[in-house]
Amino acid sequence: MKNKWWTEQAKELQRVADINDQQGFCKSIKNIYGPAEHNIAPIRSPKRLLLKDKQTILERWAQHFTMLLNRRNLVVHKIFDDIPNAHQAADVDVPPALAETVYAIRSIKNNKPPGPDGTLPELIKEGGQLLHQRLHDLTQTGWNQERIPSEFLTSDLQHH
Template structure:
């Protein structure tokens, strides 16, 4: 009776064990697939790191930043909150944040100098170089244009260095006229004095 009962239990339990084995195999398969994916991902990351390092070593800034952007993905342009002047309020409104930055830089850039005027007067003055008072000529301007590097960030005017190089003497002459007027009037245009400040934090 016992033998027959054990045989019956064995026969009845076979489907359960078979299902359990299938489940274990499926789990192992998923674990293996996950490990394989992580291994391939690690190799890809290692290859990208080596490529980025090569770009940095060869001073290829444009390709380096492009590759870095690809690795880290798109930039989140969300609003970053700031603390108020007294540090008690967290500013989340875009206009309030802009006013807070304005207040910060007005205080930072318009502070009184800690150096006394008497100390400055004691510094020996170098001989005045009259040649520096001569207005820049067209040749100097062309030399400066040729020394500008390509693939650099453009300024507020939106004109890259490549445009000045392609424009050659025709564009340089027009730019030289503007510089001459500025030199003669001794007044810098407002566009030359404007600047954009980006806070990195």
């Protein structure tokens, strides 16, 4: 009887493997081995005693994080006064130039799927100066309003 059960399990495993049914394969494996056991890993107390029961382990973790997160701050703030200030780039707040927009457009990879509007990346790349200018104007509008149009968030276009 046991041999028959194993034979049936083996046939079922082979069947789901043959049709590449990964979910069915995992289900069959669970059927053979049973549900996974959720063991709790023991930990050590500050006195190096091995703690095995769930409640004691939870109390130890709570104690550990309380001690870790509630330490006194031993930082001497005077040290920060001696650290020189890093150079800040002055052009960070400057809107992108047309050349940067054109460079980004030309960097779009070919053979990518169209965006939600059905436009192929190649059409945008080869759209010419007028399209590039319009896209740049749209970029400038978003920059000046400090808001990204929601349509940009669903785009599938990718550049590298």
